[in-house]
Amino acid sequence: MMINPLTGYGVSKVVDSVHPDFKKGDLVWGITTWEEYSLITSPESLRKIEHTDVPLSYYTGILGMPGMTAYGGLYEICSPKQGEYVFVSAASGAVGQLVGQFAKLLGCYVVDLLKNKFGFDEAFNYKEEPNLDAALKRYFREGIDIYFDNVGGKMLDAVLLNMKFNGRIAVCGMISQYGLDHPDGVYNLIRLLMGQIRMEGFWVTKYYHLYHKYLDMVLPNIREGKIVYVEDMVQGLESGPAAIAGLFTGRNYGKQVVEVARE
Amino acid sequence: MMINPLTGYGVSKVVDSVHPDFKKGDLVWGITTWEEYSLITSPESLRKIEHTDVPLSYYTGILGMPGMTAYGGLYEICSPKQGEYVFVSAASGAVGQLVGQFAKLLGCYVVDLLKNKFGFDEAFNYKEEPNLDAALKRYFREGIDIYFDNVGGKMLDAVLLNMKFNGRIAVCGMISQYGLDHPDGVYNLIRLLMGQIRMEGFWVTKYYHLYHKYLDMVLPNIREGKIVYVEDMVQGLESGPAAIAGLFTGRNYGKQVVEVARE
Structure with missing residues (x-):
């Protein structure tokens, strides 16, 4: 399906929360907006990141949607x-x-x-x-x-x-x-x-209920190097529009990721 | 799928048989040829008719393929x-x-x-x-x-x-x-x-293994009149070509059946 360019799947750190399932410092993946800080009012799409021995960007790709x-x-x-x-x-x-x-x-x-x-x-x-x-x-x-x-x-x-x-x-x-x-x-x-x-x-x-079953299959394969996962990483929110346009001309090689900020 | 006009699903009575599953007098349905008497050398498609309180022609239709x-x-x-x-x-x-x-x-x-x-x-x-x-x-x-x-x-x-x-x-x-x-x-x-x-x-x-389950559902509905099954019956093998051609012009109303012989 087409993705609304103002939102997308991202990885974020919670800086503040009044929601019982999320607390400050939690790492999450899910639908966020294209900005440096976001106010998430409907956190249904967010999932807490439990495994951090793999690159966090993977949660926009192989470990995410x-x-x-x-x-x-x-x-x-x-x-x-x-x-x-x-x-x-x-x-x-x-x-x-x-x-x-x-x-x-x-x-x-x-x-x-x-x-x-x-x-x-x-x-x-x-x-x-x-x-x-x-x-x-x-x-x-x-x-x-x-x-x-x-x-x-x-x-x-x-x-x-x-x-x-x-x-x-x-x-x-x-x-x-x-x-x-x-x-x-x-x-x-x-x-x-x-x-x-x-x-x-x-x-x-349709398949998100299988997410933990999927992690059980894919995480060992990632750790043992049996799956190669290629990302095409560009830096900065300002690179976003060109990156999304490139998807339609075949410019990218691997999962297109925009790195907004890094800790 | 297109049907080879020289064969088709028919209802027949066995007049002679050396096959252990079929004996003289058995009523069968399955793939037969367009003729009055047929030699069936590969009887895998034939099934014995067990319920005769319904019109036998139904085994070319509602009770058949x-x-x-x-x-x-x-x-x-x-x-x-x-x-x-x-x-x-x-x-x-x-x-x-x-x-x-x-x-x-x-x-x-x-x-x-x-x-x-x-x-x-x-x-x-x-x-x-x-x-x-x-x-x-x-x-x-x-x-x-x-x-x-x-x-x-x-x-x-x-x-x-x-x-x-x-x-x-x-x-x-x-x-x-x-x-x-x-x-x-x-x-x-x-x-x-x-x-x-x-x-x-x-x-x-793909579904023939469900045939008995299907009969359990459909036979009571036929007997109780809950299902109306309409046939468009023509008489004699010589009516066959026109009947099959009519399928492609929408001439038939109900299942097209050619009655070759009647007892």
Whole structure:
């Protein structure tokens, strides 16, 4: 979903609180505003940070909303099994890089554009491929079991031509379609029927009840170096607008983080 | 799925058998060929008919493959709850009429084009509506929870604009798209994401293990007259080609059955 640019997921320290669940000095993550000090009047989205042996910025990503997005969409919608073929589009972002790595840990074959950094099996850049269907057929000779969609539009349409029977598509985002007056047509939906394929849009909020289960899985993998988590950190609130614009042109590599202040 | 016109679901009496599960005189339903006497070499699709207090032709429909299709798609994919809004396209067929009636029995609000016959709440003919989105908004002021799709294409596209949050779409057929050189584009898939909607194509074979559970539900409803099941019966094998062609022009009203022979 589109994010209102005046709010976003951040990591903060409580400087004062009259709420019984939060006290001065607590570290929290959740929805905050783009400013140095914020008055939080509806703290429902805030969660206390319990593990501080990992970078705090991770709570804007792998240990926060994007991590839960990757986990919920992949585990709950797609139920990946060892040996299955997984395609992640826009794997350069916070969510995509995690989906691919989680799938690798589960023994899947994973393709996207970050082959070297994250140890995926194959890679291509969807913005540079004249024929997406041919590119997918090159990398998935036996077809795709799981597609984690962050792109939508023509990419989704080409993937539909390459899905295996009983395939699953988690629709996490459709960044190619945001803001278009005339969205791309998708012509291959009959493949849902031919291939008994499930396609499901989701919001991360559906899966927050699994947050502690997720931490139990992901924290050991982070500590043991089995998951590489890449951030693209810029300094200062004034860098925010350019950073958010870059998400739509593919400028970032890894989770885009704006560091407002550091202790 | 398209049906090979040389085979189809039929009801037959065994005239001879060397298979241990079938003996002379048994009534069976399953995939047979379009002829008066057939040699069945792979009887895996055949099931013995155990209840004969209902018309035998029902085993080509409500008590056979179409019944299981309606049941599997509605119950297993869509999990209807009392008070939910259900839209069934092409409700004039064998599957559609059952989906709508099952949903009514569960306390749902049901719209399609067979209002008077089957007791649905509202009705319209998708082939005569110049603006499908407006028609849906007229009948579903609060939106659609469940769409049982038999049509695909422009109908599906309009439905996407009217789905409620957490909606479910069972893709059972896309009859408007069969045989097209250039299928219709679907432009509103971003609604899957906005509305956390699940869309799933399925084959009836996925649900055959539930057949006895289904009979336990449907047989009492048939016997008590709580379900109306309409057949469009034509006589003689020679009527078959015209009958099958009529499915694509909307000529039939109710399940199209060809009576080859009667005892």
